[in-house]
Structures are given as C-alpha cells and as structure tokens.
Amino acid sequence: MSSVVAIDQLRKSFGSVQALNNVSFDVNEGEVVGFIGPNGAGKSTTIRTLLGILRRDGGNATIFGKDVWTHAQEIHRRLSYVPGDVSLWGNLSGGEIIDLFMKLHGGGSASRRNELTERFELDPRKKAKGYSKGNRQKVGLIAALSVDSDLYILDEPTSGLDPLMESVFQEEIASIKAQGKAVLLSSHILSEVERLADRVVIISKGTIVERGTLDQLRHLTRSTVTISAVGDLGTLEHLEGVHDFVRKGVSATFSLDNAATNDVLRHATKLGITKFEAVPPTLEDLFMRHYAA
Template identity: 70%
Template structure:
C-alpha cells in the first residue's frame, strides 16, 4: 500500500509541557485511520503539526513523502481538512463560503458540491451568522468533500451534527475510501470510528498507547459470553479464562479471555449447550481500558 502520512518519533513541547512524545503511526492510501483520545491527549496538536501550522521539536512528519513544515504549500494542494469547529464569515451565505473555499483550494467539483448540499440538507442562501454549529460543520464538510484530494483530515468532523447527518458523513467517507483516498479521522464518537476505521490509533497524554486494526486490538480485551446448558452451568466458573461469572438458573453470563474461548466451549459442550453467544469487545472497551 502507498504510504501517504508518516509520523515517527514526533515530539512537541509548549514551554515545560510535553504535548507530544514519540508519536508514531502511518496512514496509507485507501485506508481510514481512527485517531482517538480524550480532550488534551494530543490529537489536535498532532493534526496541526501535520498541517504545518505548528513546528515539531523532533521526529519525522511527512505527507506524500514531503516534509510537513518545509513543503506545506505543496502538500495543501492535495489535502482537505475539516476542524471540529468551523469558523465562517458571518456576512456571507453558506453557498458563497463553499464556493470561496473551493476557489481558494484551486478547484472543486460543482456537481459534487450540489449533490452534497442536497445530501446534507443545507440552506446555502442563509447567512453564516445565522447558522447553528451543525450547519457550520456542514459547510466545512461539503467544501472538503467537493474537492478531489488524496488525503482527507477530519478533526471531530461531526461535532454538532444530528445522527442522520452523521450517517450521511459516514457514507461519503466510505465512498472516498473506496476511491483509494487516505483518511485520518479524529473523533469522540467511537461507534463512528468503529464503523469506518481500518486501523485505530489511541493517544493518551501525548503518547500512542495502542495502534493496529480492530481485529489486532480486540485480543487485548475480553469477549462477553452468554451461555445456557442442560446440566449445571456453574461448572464453567472454574474454567481458565472465565471472569465475572454470574448465574441465573441454567444460564450464565461472564467475560472470557479470547485465547480460552475454545476451552470454555469444549467444557460447555460436555454440559449440553442450549445457547452460546460470544460478543467481541467494542472499540469503547478498548478505549476505556486506557482511561
């Protein structure tokens, strides 16, 4: 896969405060990387470094093989960016602002713009000073998605959007991913990241604490098992890898280490399985492990 973004050993200090420490990950073409962490973890500082807004203290930061600080103007021609709170010119209409953004970027597909305006149900005739936060986000998203970029950087892009518009955003991201575009998605909405991301990077206090595909990370937490057997299900409580065992009649619910699920299933089979349901850990489980 073509490497679009490369961060290696990225460091940034603000005075004595170490904002970023050894941040390392990549984003490839045709890949959505979910970048998650609470407020103050270093997500926006990392993104601003990638955009060439702030200068790193150490490490490698490249987009398209170019240095994000020295070659920022060249890089910006091929990227689209949406921040978590889009600032607009209050006296201009939404439509005028979208067209201005497209002109500043150097192009944009007007048919795609019109299609996205309908999909996001934006009244482009209204002046921006009358827009809600959600409508301001729509302006940024429509402008960014109307441009044929090679890298899309979204920093809390659906902040202020209702669930229907979040779903529209997710569908549009899947489309650009299928076109081979690279996407860095920073979001607090873990279900959104779980649906879209091929790879997840979790940052905490300026350090990357986990990274990998969801399948690679799921071994770190336990699956939730619901089990019903013909014989006494209490015997399962003593099997290796079983935790938090609760029983009601011949049914039990417990968490299980994934490497022991086969052993648990074999023991359950001896008791006569009526029901066996295993639910893998969610991204929220992975996230809460660190917070």
C-alpha cells in the same frame, strides 16, 4: 499499500508540558485511520503539526513523502481539512463560503458541491451568522468533499450534526475510501470510528497506547459470553480465562479471555448447551480500558 502520512517519533512540548512523546503511526492509500483519545491527549497537536501550523521539536512527519513543515503549501494542494469547530464569515452566505473555500483550494466540482449541499440539507442562501454549529460543520464538510483530494484530515468533523447527517457523512467517507483516498479521522463518536476505520490509533497523554485493526486490538481484551445449558454451568466459573462469572438459573454470563475460548467451549459442549452467545469487545470497551480510571 503506499503510505500517505508517515509520522515517526514525533515530539512536541509547550513549556514544561510534553504534548507529544515519540508519536509514530501512518496512513495508507485507501485507508481510514481512526485517531482517538480524550481532550488534551494530543490529537489536535498531532493534526496541527501535520498541517504545518505547529513546528515539531523532534522526530519526522511527512505527507506524500514530503516534510510537513518545509513543503506545507505544496502538501495543502492535495489535502482537505475539516476542524471540529468551523469558523465562518458571518455576512457571507453558506454557498458563497463554500465557493470561496473551493477557489482557495484551487478547484472543485460545482456538480459535486450541489449534490453534497442537497445530501447534507444545507440552505446555501442563508447568511453564516444565522447558522447553528451543525450547519457550520456542514459548510466545512461540503467544501472539503467537493474538491478532489488525496488525503482528508478530519478532526471531530461531525460535531453538532444530527444522526441522519452523521449517516450521510459516513456514506461519503466510505465512497472516498473506495476511490483509494486516505482519511485520518479523529472523532469522539466511537461507533463512527468503529464503523469506518480500518485501523485505530489510541493516544493518551501524548503517547500512543494502542494501535492496529479492531480485530487485532480485540485480542487485547475480553469478549462477553452468555450461555445456557442443561448441565451444571458452575463448572465453568473456575476455568482459566473466565472472569466476572454471574449465574442465573440455567444461564450464566462472564467475560472471557480470547486465548481461552477453545478450552472453555470444549468444556461447555459437555454440558448440553441450549444457547451460546459471544459478543466481542467494542471500540468503546477498548477505549475505556485506558480511560475508565
């Protein structure tokens, strides 16, 4: 796959505060990369640097092979961006604002705009000053998705949307990905990232702490196992890789290091298993591994 976004050793400070410390990751064609971390972790600083709004202190950042600061205007013609809190002109209608955004971008499809307006259930005739936060986000999403871009940078794009509209958004992102477009998705809704992202980048205090596919990251933590058996389950408790063992009658629940799965299964088969369920860690589990404290 060809790299659309390439960030290498990116650094940015605000006075004595180092907002980004050697941040490196990429986004490829036909790929959704989930970019997650708590408030103040450096997500928005990274995105603003990619957009050419902030000038980096060090490292490199390119989009379409071009420097994000030097060639910002050229890059912007080929990308769509939705922030987490879309600001609108209060006296214009939603439809007028969408058309203006599309015109400023340099094109777009009227039929696509109409389709998205219907899918997101937006009243385009209403003045923007009467819109809720969710409806303001819809305006930004409709405008961004109505133009044919090669990269979509989405910073908390579904903030304020109800679950039904989140589902519509997810379907649209899946369609974009299928067309070979690249998506950088920053979201606080971990289930959304888990559903959409091919790879995940987790940032903490300006430093990348984890990156990879969900399958790769799951190897870094434990699955939750529930087992019932005829034999004595207590013999599992002290096996290597078994943690937090809780026994209730003929059943037991415990956390299991993935590397120890084969050994535990081999032992468990001797106990006359009647039920065995292993649940891999969710993205939330991986996230909380770094932020629970």
